[in-house]
Amino acid sequence: MTSREKVFQAESKAKAADLKHRAIINRVLKQSDDAFRKGKEQFSDLEKARRHAANVKSDTIARLDYYLLEFESNFTKAGGKVIWAENAQQALDAIGEICAGKCASVVVKSKSMVTEEIHLNSFLSERGIDVVETDLGEYIQQLAGEPPYHIVAPSMHKSKEEVARLFHEKLNAPPGLTPEELTLVAREKLRQKFREAEVGITGANFLLADIGGVAITENEGNARLTTSFPRVHIVVTGIEKMLPSVKDLGLFWPLLATHGSGQKIAVYNSVFTGPRKQGEVDGPEEMYVILLDNGRTGILADPVARESLHCIRCGACLNVCPVYKNIGGHTYRATYSGPIGSVITPYLRGMKENKHLSYASSLCGACTEVCPVGINLHGLLLYNRRSAISGHHGSVFEKAAWKGWKMVSSDRRLLDAVGGKTKNFVINRLFSAQWGDHRKLPVFAGKSFSRQWKEKMNQDNAGK
Amino acid sequence: MDNSSTRKNILKKIREALTAPSVRLLPESSDGLFYRKDDRSLLDRFCTEFAAIDGKLEVCREKDDFHKKLSEIRNENGWQHLYCSTASFRTDFGLDALPFTGGEVPESASAVITGCECLVARTGTIVLSSAQEYGRALTVYTPVHIVVASADQLVEDIGDGISKIVRRYGRKLPSALFFASGPSRTGDIEKTLVKGVHGPVQVYLFLFAANGDYVTDQPGYQSKIIEL
Numbered sequence: 001m002t003s004r005e006k007v008f009q010a011e012s013k014a015k016a017a018d019l020k021h022r023a024i025i026n027r028v029l030k031q032s033d034d035a036f037r038k039g040k041e042q043f044s045d046l047e048k049a050r051r052h053a054a055n056v057k058s059d060t061i062a063r064l065d066y067y068l069l070e071f072e073s074n075f076t077k078a079g080g081k082v083i084w085a086e087n088a089q090q091a092l093d094a095i096g097e098i099c100a101g102k103c104a105s106v107v108v109k110s111k112s113m114v115t116e117e118i119h120l121n122s123f124l125s126e127r128g129i130d131v132v133e134t135d136l137g138e139y140i141q142q143l144a145g146e147p148p149y150h151i152v153a154p155s156m157h158k159s160k161e162e163v164a165r166l167f168h169e170k171l172n173a174p175p176g177l178t179p180e181e182l183t184l185v186a187r188e189k190l191r192q193k194f195r196e197a198e199v200g201i202t203g204a205n206f207l208l209a210d211i212g213g214v215a216i217t218e219n220e221g222n223a224r225l226t227t228s229f230p231r232v233h234i235v236v237t238g239i240e241k242m243l244p245s246v247k248d249l250g251l252f253w254p255l256l257a258t259h260g261s262g263q264k265i266a267v268y269n270s271v272f273t274g275p276r277k278q279g280e281v282d283g284p285e286e287m288y289v290i291l292l293d294n295g296r297t298g299i300l301a302d303p304v305a306r307e308s309l310h311c312i313r314c315g316a317c318l319n320v321c322p323v324y325k326n327i328g329g330h331t332y333r334a335t336y337s338g339p340i341g342s343v344i345t346p347y348l349r350g351m352k353e354n355k356h357l358s359y360a361s362s363l364c365g366a367c368t369e370v371c372p373v374g375i376n377l378h379g380l381l382l383y384n385r386r387s388a389i390s391g392h393h394g395s396v397f398e399k400a401a402w403k404g405w406k407m408v409s410s411d412r413r414l415l416d417a418v419g420g421k422t423k424n425f426v427i428n429r430l431f432s433a434q435w436g437d438h439r440k441l442p443v444f445a446g447k448s449f450s451r452q453w454k455e456k457m458n459q460d461n462a463g464k
Numbered sequence: 465m466d467n468s469s470t471r472k473n474i475l476k477k478i479r480e481a482l483t484a485p486s487v488r489l490l491p492e493s494s495d496g497l498f499y500r501k502d503d504r505s506l507l508d509r510f511c512t513e514f515a516a517i518d519g520k521l522e523v524c525r526e527k528d529d530f531h532k533k534l535s536e537i538r539n540e541n542g543w544q545h546l547y548c549s550t551a552s553f554r555t556d557f558g559l560d561a562l563p564f565t566g567g568e569v570p571e572s573a574s575a576v577i578t579g580c581e582c583l584v585a586r587t588g589t590i591v592l593s594s595a596q597e598y599g600r601a602l603t604v605y606t607p608v609h610i611v612v613a614s615a616d617q618l619v620e621d622i623g624d625g626i627s628k629i630v631r632r633y634g635r636k637l638p639s640a641l642f643f644a645s646g647p648s649r650t651g652d653i654e655k656t657l658v659k660g661v662h663g664p665v666q667v668y669l670f671l672f673a674a675n676g677d678y679v680t681d682q683p684g685y686q687s688k689i690i691e692l
């Protein structure tokens with residue numbers, strides 16, 4: 001067991017027994033579920049919509065180089081600048097350079113998981129830049145000094161009392177405020193920041209090849225403000241966020257809204273095609289798109305795992321996952337949690353150290369069933385288990401044990417050579433650690449079925 | 465910042481990766497019809513949807529209608545500083561509103577009146593673009609957004625709104641397009657719905673429907689094509 005796995009096991013155990021955590025997560029996810037049920041009603045045939053979306057994504061991913069170049073060419077024509085980054089460091093350096101060039105002291109950010117992936121906030125803070133999260137959930141997490149708990153709802157696990165306490169401690173807000181009042185406090189604090197900031201940083205929900213556009217979905221309006229006031233707009237995005245055309249949004253926006261938050265459509269869906277144009281009254285003077293690889297081409301190189309690049313980060317698979325519900329988002333200790341996180345983290349951060357995440361699943365298939373772009377999530381978790389073992393990341397002991405099991409169980413004579421007691425003893429010694437404390441190992445009968453059958457037949461024959 | 469070798473490396477990795485064809489081929493689709501049918505008129509559907517997302521709608525027949533309703537609402541809410549970005553609204557409607565012609569977004573504005581690109585019936589969406597006089601920030605920073613539009617700006621769905629914009633601007637798209645559906649909202653604190661987190665707390669739409677003076681000649685609707 002790697003040390004990461006040990007930590008994961010221990011933290012999972014603790015979280016699963018934390019009743020307060022369970023109560024709040026169950027309540028919140030129940031609401032998500034109700035909203036999702038309602039949001040789904042807008043589709044006449046959701047299966048058809050999902051199939052179409054999956055087709056569009058797999059076609060796009062299959063020609064990713066072509067679409068990236070088309071995007072680059074169109075975006076550049078409109079006055080934007082594309083920066084390619086193979087890893088987190090290159091992306092950070094590029095952002096650092098832009099911020100230094102503008103002598104930026106305040107940077108506003110709208111919600112983006114990719115910037116979490118590259119740990120942008122600590123990078124900028126170390127350079128003396130005041131970097132401010134402006135999505136309410138992210139703002140709460142930043143005040144608390146915690147990473148997001150959920151890819152769509154970052155502060156989902158916090159009760160309103162906890163948030164009120166946090167605002168009281170960190171922002172000097174009066175104690176015991178309601179969610180409405182807390183929201184107002186954040187609104188006032190952040191409005192000032194939007195005006196002060198020299199640089200605004202966002203993620204992207206979709207890249208649009210045909211118009212060189214970046215589509216951003218949100219409900220609060222913070223992404224719109226982040227892209228309106230500062231003189232520079234930087235988009236940080238994974239290369240897989242591509243769609244061939246702006247016209248694909250007619251399906252992908254409602255799909256994302258329904259699966260992300262149970263809405264028909266999110267409040268603000270924006271498309272940015274470049275910096276402010278001549279004749280426009282406002283907007284940034286410069287716009288950059290950083291196209292990040294950071295392990296994604298590794299996923300692409302595996303023809304089976306490739307489909308995990310279809311992901312539109314809606315969070316639906318987290319919401320329905322029994323494991324996520326029990327152990328919570330932080331226990332994964334990965335930027336992307338839940339089923340999709342368990343699938344891609346081993347590719348992004350190393351199979352050996354993260355292969356245990358492939359087992360963080362009951363294989364119930366709820367994730368696969370809900371995914372709007374048809375990713376075979378639980379199938380991929382199984383696939384990763386196999387890859388981890390055949391890639392020699394399994395333990396020597398485990399491999400030897402299974403080898404022994406295979407040899408004995410496929411040979412009737414060997415299997416019947418000893419009685420049930422001995423079998424139970426051996427199996428217990430070999431597998432009880434992996435089987436875990438919470439389920440019983442199957443028990444061998446004193447005599448095998450084959451033995452009993454033979455004996456019965458003999459008796460019957462003798463009786464005739 | 466010379467980025468060419470990084471670019472080359474990534475493209476090379478992608479091309480090498482893609483030499484292995486994808487395993488899981490999905491069946492081909494589709495006729496592109498994904499949403500539940502609704503036989504009511506565009507106007508009726510827009511009204512229902514817009515109300516469902518907490519938009520406030522006033523359907524107007526005449527200029528006088530608009531004047532009367534607007535001043536009622538204005539008095540009710542006690543808006544001190546009403547801004548309007550569309551010059552022709554101010555002259556044609558004789559609006560008592562301050563002009564916005566770019567530059568700093570006024571901190572003191574209590575409400576702002578603008579036109580829009582089009583309206584989406586299926587989702588109750590107001591489509592805005594940075595090419596119009598109101599630009600990017602004004603309509604999201606001001607606490608109340610009031611839109612004046614006419615019924616012939618209605619389109620069926622999001623995709624039709626996109627097509628309309630693409631037809632109007634061609635390859636010279638505005639630098640930003642906004643599909644705004646109701647007031648700003650958040651559910652980030654225990655999923656409690658709170659309106660007006662960063663964007664407007666209230667969104668009003670004055671919609672001129674049939675018989676009005678401004679049905680086909682709606683001032684806010686005059687396109688302003690930006691030349692590169």
Ligand code: SF4
Nearest residue numbers: 311312314315317371
């Ligand atoms: S894997 Fe599917 S369900 Fe999970 S976040 Fe991605 S798109 Fe949503």
